[in-house]
Amino acid sequence: MSITGSRWRRTRACQAALVGLTLAALAACGSGSGTSNASSSDALAVPQPGSAEAKTVKGTVNWWGWSPGVSVAPLYVKAFNEAYPNIKVNFKFYDYNQYSPALRTGVGSPSGPDVFDLEPGGIARQYGRFGTDLTPLAQKVLGSDWKDKLSPLGADAFTQDGKLKALSVGSGGAGTLVINKTLFDRWGLKPPTTLDEWVSTCKAIKAKGKTCFVHGAKDAWVNRDLIQAISNSIAPGKFAKAVQGQAKWTDPDLVQALSVYRSLFGNGIMQPGAAGITQYNDAQNKFMAQDAAMIMQGTWELGNYKAQAQTAGIKSAGVSSPKPFVEQLVPLPDVAGKGNKPYLFGDPDFGLTVNARSKNQRAANIFVAWYTLTKQGQQVVADQYTQVPSLKGITPATQGLVDPSVQVTSLRNLGTQVQNATEHRQVAYPDLMTAIGDAASALASGSKTPQAAAQDLQTASDGVSR
């Protein structure tokens, strides 16, 4: 039975989803639907950045998001205001874990955002409906072949029912480890390429009194990345197929992937107590403080190729006199000896959506277009290194690297790989995402066998409505 009467719609005006006394505290009243059509021709009029017309456009854009963070967002706003000085952008930052609850209450509210961050996967699925279709904007700015000019991951991740609900700012790729090359070189070690090499490398590193591979297995996302990477080294693409319901989680290749993942907790690779710490910031701090020589991170870690950013990161990890060291992203070892070529899987780090309820549609469109579709905006993205720009043909500046002899090549190779990646990293189905996290946690703690964990995943997958 479906409740569709006007009474319900009135109640829905309180989008706050007051799940109860606990959840009610997170809620606030909003109103109305989020499906109005805002794509008038006026709203799509985007003057060239820096042009005389661009300087006359006035407006205010309230932008909500968890990324690019409070320290980096002002860089974008400043660069944007050089091109459009009379559009004021207010960035409201939310901690990632608080973003979805905040958006739930704010997106339909009159005091909600004009532009908001959207993450591929579950968040895009839930909140994409509140955004305008940005296809006309992309066509207007880049032409009819706009898709060819952007990374395929972006458009794919944010297209819902044929409508482009967000424009990708930039993408991140996973499936890599980060090594402390300074320590590796000092001890005469090479990045491991097989499971056996990984184990022996860890023995050597431990003999030096350091943690080999630090992993925050309390966080489901990093376990998911690791399992997907392991799975891809066994049977490329099968994990992604299982997410889409096109392969069984009980498939022997996936069970083997879960077995290999579990073995990492007992063969000396994973540090003891991994399941009790977070990737951010517990594990990352250990790596930045050079207490650990390896960590699982993706291309978002490229930001630490820059000496300035890395120094700040080391200081945040509690090191009083931070000295930069050389980080290098390397592929996950061929953990099952299958000989498959490692590759990156990824997604847009985030996309920008224009709220269909925004009263500042033109200013919002201009901001989103500048950020995601213009060379000026995308160059700022590229130069941060944390994301690979969505617009093709943008090359990051390479000043300020810790060790250009190693890192320039790495930066460019990984950038190309991310821009050409086609396998998604995010899971669009919250129940399955939770189930993968539960399975990883159970395997890490040894409370389930790989077969039982695979069966749990299949049960969760069977219950997902795709």
Added chain:
Amino acid sequence: MKTVALTRHRHEQSTLTQHRAGRAAKGSAPHGPRRNNVAGYLYVAPAVLVVVGIVYFAIVYTLRISVLDWDGLSPDPVAVGLDNYVRLVEDAVFWRSLGHMAMFALAVLVQMALGLGFAILLHSGVRAKTLYKVLLFLPVVLAPAVMAPVFRQIFDADGQLNTMLRAVGLDALAHPWLADPSTALYALITINVWQWTGFSFVLYYAGLTQVDASLIEAARIDGAGNWRVISSLLIPLTRGTTVTLAILGVIGTIKTFDIPYLVTGGGPARSTEVLATYLYQQGITDFHVGYGAALTVVLMIMSLVLTVSQVRRFKLGSEA
């Protein structure tokens, strides 16, 4: 006698005056009392609005959405009757969460006993009392969000607890406390006891300051030792505090969220999941708002039942 008569006379006069004033008000100004009533309503209106508008509305709204299959955003929720409650009964994680909460509830006894012990110690002649009081109460005011990373570090495999154990030759006990499902819950309970013992201490200490010193002195003269004074005098005389702490402790247990959420996130392998973290996951992370609401309703009923039963058990109303 004369004084009593005079007092009675004044009281009668005062009553008479009030009575006359009331009649006069009725006769000459018929709208006066009503105006006073309106003013009264206006005074309480903000509080009533807040309570009804937020708390009771939320309760009714929660009851309503607990019978829906809804993601919290869709304009077309589906009514599913009592399906969410049936699912709840069959949900192993729900029952496990209840078991974990029961463990937290038992730990309330520990923090009360510790609080009473510290209060008795500090109530006797101890030097640097103020310093001890501050140290004991400090955990109560420290934000769990601040302390969570600290405790993850302390209980880590290479953390301070294990370092200390190894330093005193107890290597065999060193353990990744939060990473092991068999110990993670106890680690969290320890944090909880650490956090709330100071609260028990303050209430007991306040209770002990109300105990007549002559009673203790008389007991001592009669030959009562320390244990006898504590068991026969101090514990019975602070019964009201005990009841208050027990009720607050149980309610606090039911609402436990921050420490498990921040320190372990309910893991590993759901070994520290409590009802509040589970309903947060269901309602917020997984977008099962209807099911999350059903869990909330259960949480609310548990709070009510336990509070009422405790009040009755301890006959709180008749104590005065």
